Amino acid sequence: MKAMKRLAGTGERITRFFTELRRRRVFRVGAAYALVGWFLIQAGDVIVEPLRLPEWIQPLLIMTVFLGFPVAVLLAWAFDLTPGGVERSPLPRDDEEAGKPTATDIDSASRHVESDHSVAVLPFANLSQAAENEYFSDGITDDLITHLSKIKDLRVISRTSVMRFKGRGATIQEIGGELRVGRILEGSVRRAGNRVRINAQLIDVRSDDHLWAEMYDRDLQDLFEIQLDVTSRIAESLHAHLSREEETGLARKPTVDMEAYDLFLKGRFHWNRRTEADLLRSVEYFKRAVQRDPNYSMALTGLADAYVTLGVYGALAPADVMPLARGAAEQAFSQDESAAAHVSLGSVHAFYEWDWGAAEGEYRAAVEINPGYALAHQWYATNLLLPLGRFEEARKRLHRARELDPLSPSITVSFGFLAYFEGKYREAIEDQRRLLASDPQFGMAHFVIGGCLEQMGEYPEALTAFRKAVDLSGGSAETIAALGHTLARSGQADEARLLLEQLLDRSGDAFVSPTRLAQVRLGLGDRLGALDLLEEAAKTRAADVVWIGVSPVWKPLRAEPRFRAVQEIVIGADAGSPHE
The missing domain is CATH 3.40.50.10610 (ABC-type transport auxiliary lipoprotein component)
Structure with a gap:
């Protein structure tokens, strides 16, 4: 069996080698050189005698043509002739590793930058x-x-x-x-x-x-x-x-029903806006597209993405959307094993089922199928590597995502959360302020800055940043909880309690993650109440509970056995904190 695998591997390497020869146009250069060389030899044979040239001219010409052939082939392998001039050909990549960038690949992020590819x-x-x-x-x-x-x-x-x-x-x-x-x-x-x-x-x-x-x-x-x-x-x-x-x-063809395609485009248009109202509208469009064509894989994947995003954002209860997301992603798989479907399913495994091995398998499959899918690299980092405290791996994935999507504010914010979790607060603040210089209305950048300033004890500036984040988010539970926590820590307990009451009132009509309620209670010094709510978050499988092991907000509870028990439920037996 091992001998057969080695033989199969050898065959694959030979196939890739010949593919690379074709891509670099080595065969074409070799054929052209042979044709020109043959013409020169024939021309030399014709003109040597009439022009009374020395007899050694013809053998020298033949030898030069033959010696020049390997040189021409090597040059064809090493360089490309492009409209921008002669450029060195990019190194070949092993297909098996195309979706697994090495540290050198990701950190340099420059293999094809500004190239003809x-x-x-x-x-x-x-x-x-x-x-x-x-x-x-x-x-x-x-x-x-x-x-x-x-x-x-x-x-x-x-x-x-x-x-x-x-x-x-x-x-x-x-x-x-x-x-x-x-x-x-x-x-x-x-x-x-x-x-x-x-x-x-x-x-x-x-x-x-x-x-x-x-x-x-x-x-x-x-x-x-x-x-x-x-x-x-x-x-x-x-x-x-x-x-x-x-x-x-x-x-x-993704579908034979053009009306279904039109509905899919409308769904994706609203999903890209990412507000709660737009996400709910996208669900309706994707559903209608699937009703017209039940085998429409892209519409099914869009539906799965919309459900996942609603669950992760805390707009709807995880139990109400995550099973639906899994069902839609699995149905999409039955039609087309796309990178997007792997990402959707990986997010369900990570945020709802807490099956981290299965989640990583899905994210790896996504980047193997489509190494150019920026969202796969970003979500691999933020949804799995960051919660597990694997910061260096997350950094490499985010660098790869930034190479593919260099102006994405969302990726810049992901880098901000990475620095925040690592305790590099000044670095995170500087990065987010650069983003705000070009996009001052991007609320999550203000949110990251507020979190970093709070950890540094600079409460007035932190409160300003959090209030801005609350305004720009339309009053999301995540931003209100962060503001309430900081108000409590800065000695403004009465206002913090008002925000806690506001979140509790909202939870009577809509889903509010218990993790957010726990955050405000912890700021108010109610450690037992915060632990009760974290246990409730684990029971309801709230998506944001996956970050409690890496977020500095929860430092005061890290030594508590009940906190460790929640973390073990969510992350697993090896749960630990990089801050300890």
Whole structure:
């Protein structure tokens, strides 16, 4: 059996080696060199005698041609001739490790940066007469990003970063510099009834040359063929190698029901907004899409993501949404084993079932299937590695996510939580303030700053940051609890009790995580009440209880046997605190 495995491994390595030869165009260079060399030898044989050249000229020419062949092959292997000049070819990657970046891979985050294999898809302009068709043009952008990110030979910038350029009016060079890419795809969408017109053009950032452009004027039913053609033409223009599996996956139509597709686009449009109201609306759209096409894997995965997000945000009780998320993700698997479905299922394992081994298996599978899926790397870090205190691994995953989504405020906040959990408060504050300089309305950055200032004992500044976070979040339980905890610690117990009453009143009509109530009680000095509520959080499987082992808020309870018992239920027998 071992001999068969070694033989199979050898065959795979040989296959990858020949694939790499084709990608670097070594065969093409070798064939061209042989043709030119043959012509030179034949020409030399013809002209030596008429021109009365020395007899040694012909043997020297033959020897030079033969000796030059390996040199030409080596140069073809080592360098690429691109529109931007001669560049060193990127090193080959073992397919088995494509989804498992090493420390060097992730920390450098530069293998394809600003190379001919990096591309950003800018938001397609909505030229439709109806402004409400904005969801449709955004959906086309999202789908092209999704298709391109499945090609492992490309580095594709994720949605969050490119959407920051929507309506901004920056130049191609400015955008390419900020996103650190060599190519930009831009275009427009006009929808009228059952007709769609799409203009797309691929532009070289350095030269501003148009490498490819096309206009499609088709029936809406042909939309998937248009997306496939655009993806294939871009891959061809960037000399990206597509495996047979990638070609098959790209050619697969997500649904045959265009009304279901339209409902899916509306669902994803609202899911990307991430407010509680939008998340609930996205659930309804995804449900309707699945009703029209029960085998629509992307709609099922969208439904799973919406349920997971509602559970993690604490908008709905975990018991009400997490089993539904698991069911939708498993149904999606039956149609298509996508990276997104693995991420959804991994989040259910982590936040609801507390099966950390199964969760890690799902996240690993996601990044193996699609190494270019930024959200998979980010959620692997925040949903699993951070709660388990595996900070260095989390940092590497977040660096990989940032490479793929360099302008994402959410990823910057994830780095902030990492520094906060590590006790690097000044570093976290500086990072979040840089984010706020460009996006002052991003509430979670204020939240991280408030948490760090509270731990440093700078209560007035912490309260200012938390009040801002409460306002920007619309009064989320998470931000109100943090504000109440800090008020209590700073000696303003009466106001803290008012906020606690506000959360208790809200819990009569909607789900409020017991962890948040425990946080305020702990600030007020009610240790027993806080422990009671943490035990209740474990019983209700509140998502936020997974971070109690790493959050400095809970330091005063770490030595309590009841606290350790809750932590062991959630994390496992090896539960420990990196702060101890």
